[in-house]
Amino acid sequence: MARARTKIYKTSAGEVVYGMMAEFATPADTFHAAEKMRDAGYTRWDVYAPFAIHGIDEAMGLKTSRVPLLCGILGLSGAGLGYLFQWWVSHQAYPMVVQGKPYGAWQPFMPIIFEFGVIFTSFTALLSMMAFNRLPMWHHPLLKKERFLRTSDDRFVICVESADSKFDPDGTRKLLEKCGGYNVDLVED
Amino acid sequence: MSALHPDELTARRLAGDEPPADRARKFDPVTKDGTIIDDPSVRAPLVLGDRSIGDVTRIICGYVEQKPGSWWLPAFGVVSHVAALAGIMILYLAITGVGVWGLNNQVDWAWDITNFVFWIGIGHAGTLISAILCLLKQKWRTSINRAAEAMTIFAVICAATYPGIHVGRMWMAWMMFPIPNANAIWPNFRSPLLWDLFAVSTYGTVSLLFWYMGMIPDFATLRDRAVLRLMKNPDGGPRVLPFLAVRVDTLRAYIYGALSVGWRFSSRHWQHYEKAYLILAGISTPLVLSVHSIVSFDFATSVLPGWHATIFPPYFVAGAIFGGFAMVLLLMIPARELYPNMKDLITVRHLENMAKIILVTGSMVGFAYAMEFFIAWYSGSKYEADVFVYNRLMPPFFAGEDGKYAPYWWAYWSMIFCNVISPQVFWFKAFRTSAFWIFVVSFLVTIGMWFERFVIIVTSLHQAFVPGEWGMFFPTPVDILTFTGTVGIFVTLFMLFLRFLPAFAMSEIKNCLPSASPHHHGDGNGHDHGHDHGHKPAPAGGGHH
Structure with missing residues (x-):
């Protein structure tokens, strides 16, 4: 074009x-x-x-919008970041025995991994929509x-x-x- | 020379020269306002009164642009003063300490967490309407989703107040967040309380994004209307203040203009917008189901009888949707009486659909109550069974020879009456199509859902394993006034929303009108032809030279 x-x-x-x-x-x-x-x-x-x-x-x-693709990539990256962050806090920075569980067990991290994924997807949806549309353009x-x-x-x-x-x-x-x-x-x- | 408009009357209607006639409708006892249709092959109208696209703009923008009724200012004065109570009570709590509340060493979570769970639950209906009903292509959601989303955000604001203030030294509340601090202490990510913090803050943020994104086109409509009025008459229109030479419309053009981020209704923009909206709906669906599940983990992962139950997550989610729909109806039924033409947007069918959801979720909640009893019996745990019988169920007049009864039996039975019994009237069509009865049941359900959280929290705690842990909880005036204050905050914010923001999703409602279909050729019948894409293009109007 x-x-x-x-x-x-x-x-x-x-x-x-x-x-x-x-x-x-x-x-x-x-x-x-x-x-x-x-x-x-x-x-x-x-x-x-x-x-x-x-x-x-x-x-x-x-052409098909690429918003979903970006949301998928960044959403999954956000979830990965959520895991890394919790692992770093619980395993590296401040290891603490809780109920005798391994420091880096992933199971209790799932809720916050999910929340990280959600928040990254949502911001990507709004911001990529605005970026593709070249907004704000007052x-x-x-x-x-x-x-x-x-x-x-x-x-x-x-x-x-x-x-x-x-x-x-x-x-x-x-x-x-x-x-x-x-x-x-x-x-x- | 450009061609003339093909249809003179439509042109006049579109230009606003031809005001829509007052279409008085007769009220049929069977079809009510015409939207209660039993024939599944007939699609009930979503907007009544044969409204054009322009009518929808005029009605909805009118709520913002025109002065509200004379009831508004006195009502707002009252609720904003009630809201101020919350501020005063929180200040009093901050300078005195949590001892001003009725909780004690035995019942160490009481009204604070009850109110937190109550408010966070209220919000769920908004996300359910905007996300789950969007994915299910339930078009009737368009006229209630904006208000329900607003309600969600205001409920989350009320809810988020409580964890912050119940920690005692509330100036230390920032320690809940995983941020580096001088003591090099990090929070425990295995704690459901931390999951809860993340769940609630994510929920609030995503709801806000969803709400804002939905409003972008409607802000642009409000902006354009203000700009058009200013173009027509730059020095006219009311001023912001009598002595200030700033027009209200100038202020609208700037504020709504800034919020609309320069939206110009481009179809290339709509394409990305619709995809983004769908993704937000898709991601909000698991989110809304997860939030109250995680709230329930606060209880379910403990070992306290009455809390330690695997049924809690679905039971909490169903209860949250149940209570949330009741709150949507509590707000929207008075609003549709008070605002002109709102009954054309929120029809009896909308109310009936919501009443049906209340019936379904209310029965799910009732099932969960029954299942808790079954599991308490089936588990063979005496502590578990005693929590249900002697902490909740047994009224004094049925007490056995030992005279043991549940001191909070009245709370339990209020909950059963309000949540399980009262919605059963919606099996009858006459009740679920009557705004009055829906309002009455919604009111009871709201009370019942508050009692549910009170029952779960206080009755489980007040008689735990050993008698040393036994004690009663009674609310103090500070408890009561703080809760009253948050109700005030909620209603104040909702009234401000109805006054200053587009209370209905205009562009979505317009899209649901029969005339908005690309296959509707204005043949006057208003029905859909059901053509597929790519059919031979019809002659467009035929009025051009």
Whole structure:
């Protein structure tokens, strides 16, 4: 995916264009429009909806999220760390005879190994979700757009970035309208 | 030129120019509000009143953005003063010592640990609703999960107070944590008390993460609504204080904006978000089952008759879910009476489902009580049998010729009445679909679950092996007021939650509306077509040029 901007577009007022957004009436319309945008070969575009439309990731052709993989790796590492920590405390740093059991017996460490695993998995889930999504990002061109802000209520929006190699002010507009989009508008950067 | 919206009326509704009509519904004695449907092929609506996606936003954001009823401030004044009692009592305890409580050398765990287990148990319903019901794809959870998760966190806060203050020298409470200290002492990882510390702090942290992550999109909705109002009218809207030139909406835009971490409802974001949410639900499920299991180890790994039982972990977990659901209902039944339109979100079917869970878990708890007796008899241990008969069960009017009876028999029988007998009314549909009776039973169950912990802790301790260990426990006013204070803390935090945070998971509720389905083409019937993915795309609206 080419990150570099191939061409810089400007509005009639001279503002740099971030992309082009269109509204859609229903989740169904948005879903079908997403399929068409995907098939048209766009890469730097996104569907904005007040909730996760069921199956939209397939309609957009998104790759599977790697959040679960990271959670698995870090969760198990956390559990391992929990064991090592308890072993170090009970066997190395402060060995203490309790009920005549071996210092490093793993059985009584299980509850805390589990808790370590859980806490690592949970933090990984939240933080990797934010990292993959590049959040926190309090400033974004779309968030300055009055009509876009209604997405958080009940609007459905598709926005194609001008950085997309297939972006073309006329062609993209025509495609968005053909997919059922209305209120097609440029978004200033 | 962009195309016009295909449907003029929908456009007006979406723009908020067409307020939803007041849809008065008739109350049917059989289907109640229309959600009690016996036909399994008919899906009961989750949100009543034919609400659009925008209606859901308006109703839920309205709880935060509009002034609450006139009842709010007086009620908040009362509960926050009650909450302050806890602070005063803890201060008094700190400067005087644990002697201000009624516990003694014989009963050395009493109300402190009773209240700790009581509160930590309350929290379990929240995690059960948000995690286990999420994995089971129970969509009705969406309208109660946020409040239940909030309740979990507030209950954990109340619970965590007690271990901290009951250690006596509470300024040494940090020694519970495995951190390097000047004496080079490390805690004993073989102790269930340390497991408990880890379990409860993990539980609190994970519940907080889960709760916060669920609220990110809803914070963004509140942020956007405030920003839109400011865009429309930069100098309008109420001020924070009359003499302060800061608008409430400016404050909302900044605070909710910061909390929303710049969420912009991108589907690429939703994809990672949903996966992360599922993982949190998946990991919270064993967590919620483990927390109360570990709490029960505090007792079960000891050798005290009445505590030393292998049934404790599942018995505690069932009891925790039981008591937690009762608390959710105790909070939500008054809330749905007091807040406008909340009955459309929390329908009679929600109440009925929770009543069914109370019936099931209450019967499980009843089974556990019976099984404890069976094992006490079957084990042949006289100490074990005597704990059940002479520490708990025997009322004075049934005492034999030796005149021996259980001094705390009234606590035991209150527990049996509240926990085992009272939920049995939910076998009858009329009771489990009546908000009034559900509230009454929930109240009894909450009392009963408190008594359960009191029975387990105090009655097992007060007459142990030798008569030198025998003694009665009576609570002092400090005991009683500290507990009352934590109830105040709990209710105060819950009222603040309803006032300032999105009390319902908006984006999840919207996703459960029939119109949110990608296969719903607005044919007016509101039913699902059940198409599979990849079917031929329908003409989208058809209004474009």
